[in-house]
Amino acid sequence: MSSWPVVNQPVHRCGALLDHLARRMRLRAEAVLAPVGLRPRHLVALTVLRARGGCPQQALAAMLEMDGTNVVGLLNELEAEKLVERRRSSEDRRRHVVELTDAGAKQLAKVEIALAAVEEEVLGALDESQRETLYNLLLQAARGRVPSCTEAIDAELS
Amino acid sequence: MSSWPVVNQPVHRCGALLDHLARRMRLRAEAVLAPVGLRPRHLVALTVLRARGGCPQQALAAMLEMDGTNVVGLLNELEAEKLVERRRSSEDRRRHVVELTDAGAKQLAKVEIALAAVEEEVLGALDESQRETLYNLLLQAARGRVPSCTEAIDAELS
DNA sequence: TAGTTAGTTTGTGTAACACAGACTATCTAT
DNA sequence: ATAGATAGTCTGTGTTACACAAACTAACTA
Numbered sequence: 001m002s003s004w005p006v007v008n009q010p011v012h013r014c015g016a017l018l019d020h021l022a023r024r025m026r027l028r029a030e031a032v033l034a035p036v037g038l039r040p041r042h043l044v045a046l047t048v049l050r051a052r053g054g055c056p057q058q059a060l061a062a063m064l065e066m067d068g069t070n071v072v073g074l075l076n077e078l079e080a081e082k083l084v085e086r087r088r089s090s091e092d093r094r095r096h097v098v099e100l101t102d103a104g105a106k107q108l109a110k111v112e113i114a115l116a117a118v119e120e121e122v123l124g125a126l127d128e129s130q131r132e133t134l135y136n137l138l139l140q141a142a143r144g145r146v147p148s149c150t151e152a153i154d155a156e157l158s
Numbered sequence: 159m160s161s162w163p164v165v166n167q168p169v170h171r172c173g174a175l176l177d178h179l180a181r182r183m184r185l186r187a188e189a190v191l192a193p194v195g196l197r198p199r200h201l202v203a204l205t206v207l208r209a210r211g212g213c214p215q216q217a218l219a220a221m222l223e224m225d226g227t228n229v230v231g232l233l234n235e236l237e238a239e240k241l242v243e244r245r246r247s248s249e250d251r252r253r254h255v256v257e258l259t260d261a262g263a264k265q266l267a268k269v270e271i272a273l274a275a276v277e278e279e280v281l282g283a284l285d286e287s288q289r290e291t292l293y294n295l296l297l298q299a300a301r302g303r304v305p306s307c308t309e310a311i312d313a314e315l316s
Numbered sequence: 317t318a319g320t321t322a323g324t325t326t327g328t329g330t331a332a333c334a335c336a337g338a339c340t341a342t343c344t345a346t
Numbered sequence: 347a348t349a350g351a352t353a354g355t356c357t358g359t360g361t362t363a364c365a366c367a368a369a370c371t372a373a374c375t376a
Binding site: 043048 | 168169170171172173174175176177178179180181182183184185187198201202204205206209222223267270271273274276277280281282283284288289290291292293295296297298299300301302303
């Protein structure tokens, strides 16, 4: 697999495969999530919040790459279920610092257990250790080069 | 829910992360794809066709997990651009065997090169070898436990 | 005090679907 | 041969997950 005429090597882009597998996963996950009153987008938000920690609402919108106005609605739903908390930032009282609640973390963990069968179906071609590798790569990519979103914001402002 | 010894280890589910990264990738890819007249869904279809080889239209719909009627439209667009070919199956003349054309494979490769910057942005936290690992895992997962869709069909029928 | 920013609310529009119905060509079993 | 099923097509309709705009409040900043 190592290459000398690097030029002739086919390019390996993950985008489409990522999209494809995410869709397959999402379709099945919907069925598991529905009885709990969650939809895939909620799970993504919770997962991102867990992976990167609480952060101002705007930064969350940036992470999710969603329009701020739509994030409001998403958070309203999550907050109504007490899975997420909006706290006023003490430094800047306009800001809402969004954080996963204990209930949210628990719910997320619970749902993830229920999602075992889904993952088994979609990632059936991978063995346990390959799945773990995949998870870690995805997590690392999702976390990004910057350790936390608040630091990212600070960096931008400085 | 009886009391498992609740494994202290958190469960590692890829679904949400997959979804999240796929979205980030897709949003950026749209801009690159648009000038070529392609949208993300087209890229997914082409990628799946390359990964799993030509197959009857129904099997393609099953792979993409899309409704058959919508696949018709998607293929119409791809065929209009000569990226894909529908050939009548000789065994069963009702069937359309869908295959990537040479032009399609070339276009796909070309677009993938153009997507380098996108991938760099989204997977920036991963180094080259990690990205290669990720690609191979995704490809393996996408191919599934069954080597090719035609064989899958044969297996089902036997 | 004026201007700006974070978040909210209420719209409007669009793209990517699912799903239903009717149709054609073709296959299969009787 | 004929009847029924099957692959694909076409033309709808509805839903969801968004983007984007406008107008508003509360709070910060100059």
